[in-house]
Amino acid sequence: MKKIISFLFLFQFVQLFAQTGGTTTYSLLNLGYSARANALGTDFISVKDQDVNLGVSNPSLYNTKMNKSMGINQALLAGGINYGMFTYARDLKKLGTFAGHLRYVDYGKMERTDVNGAKLGTFTPSEYILGAGLGRQLNPELSIGANVNLIYSQLESYTSFGAAIDLAGTYTNEKHNLLVTALVKNAGVQFKSYISKSRAPLPAEFQMAISHKLEHAPFRFSILAHHLNTWNIAYIDPNLKPTIDALTGDTIAVKYPGFGSKLFQHFTFQTEILLGKSLHVRGAFDYHKRQEMKLDKRPGAAGFSFGIGMYFKRISIDYGFAIFSKAGFNNMLTLTTDLSKWKK
Numbered sequence: 001m002k003k004i005i006s007f008l009f010l011f012q013f014v015q016l017f018a019q020t021g022g023t024t025t026y027s028l029l030n031l032g033y034s035a036r037a038n039a040l041g042t043d044f045i046s047v048k049d050q051d052v053n054l055g056v057s058n059p060s061l062y063n064t065k066m067n068k069s070m071g072i073n074q075a076l077l078a079g080g081i082n083y084g085m086f087t088y089a090r091d092l093k094k095l096g097t098f099a100g101h102l103r104y105v106d107y108g109k110m111e112r113t114d115v116n117g118a119k120l121g122t123f124t125p126s127e128y129i130l131g132a133g134l135g136r137q138l139n140p141e142l143s144i145g146a147n148v149n150l151i152y153s154q155l156e157s158y159t160s161f162g163a164a165i166d167l168a169g170t171y172t173n174e175k176h177n178l179l180v181t182a183l184v185k186n187a188g189v190q191f192k193s194y195i196s197k198s199r200a201p202l203p204a205e206f207q208m209a210i211s212h213k214l215e216h217a218p219f220r221f222s223i224l225a226h227h228l229n230t231w232n233i234a235y236i237d238p239n240l241k242p243t244i245d246a247l248t249g250d251t252i253a254v255k256y257p258g259f260g261s262k263l264f265q266h267f268t269f270q271t272e273i274l275l276g277k278s279l280h281v282r283g284a285f286d287y288h289k290r291q292e293m294k295l296d297k298r299p300g301a302a303g304f305s306f307g308i309g310m311y312f313k314r315i316s317i318d319y320g321f322a323i324f325s326k327a328g329f330n331n332m333l334t335l336t337t338d339l340s341k342w343k344k
Helices: 002-011 035-039 259-264 287-293
Strands: 069-076 082-091 097-106 110-113 119-123 126-137 142-155 158-173 178-192 205-213 219-225 267-274 279-286 304-311 315-325 328-338
Touching (some): 035 279, 035 304, 035 315, 035 328, 267 287, 279 287, 287 315
Antiparallel strands (some): 069 082, 069 328, 082 097, 097 126, 110 119, 142 158, 158 178, 178 205, 205 219, 219 267, 267 279, 279 304, 304 315
């Protein structure tokens, strides 16, 4: 318990000033780049196993089980937009587990026009993150890790370059199937902005999560607390105005989120059903995403996500399905393999 308290106390000194809702740059940093993460609400940082893709989100999860592991991730979105990630890890013995990765977003072919709408040709905007990370086991219970990410963005004739770091620590109690982790992500700077002298902040964020596997049942429950550096992350439409009741003539004030809604928007609830070693079923609910992305009159299943993982001798296949709203969703596929298992 003393180790947990000391570990959490360390992160109280981290000062972040991030905001949500389009006030930051490099939004590609917050995409879920693996099918498993997408199935569990995009941000999944609280399980420490052989999945090398999880280390990109939380570097303190890097461990020796990931040695010579390679992950290939691909998502397809509407309008020809797609994004993905390639990652590879190698155990460096006493130094720790090292991993490199490349994340990208391809926005497809777009039409270039002038201010009058005259067609001037096409362009293909894209963005990239090149990262490297190291995770180190300090003792049987505590591990730490860091990622360094270089970011390049090209949107038509505008380019930008920046860098970000992720710092994390994880406490694991194998006897009680318990894991507690804390993460500072996307803390960095935009070195070159799209427009001269117009730098924007990065989406820096402080997260914590806890995961527990039931001893006699195939369920693993996780709770993620996100955007802990910003209390109110609820979106308020600035165009909303008080209305008049047609029957009584009374003024109906704009309804703003209360304390409970503001608090609940910080949590994502995640579940994995472990049906043996070869099949995992997943699901999650993120109230914040639901409130931001649902259609007012047809909210549907916005904020929910689902997935499945199939594990074979040499390769694992994961599929994730995230529901944005009635108007859109995201499918993602991940292939992961341990290259050492292919040797005869």
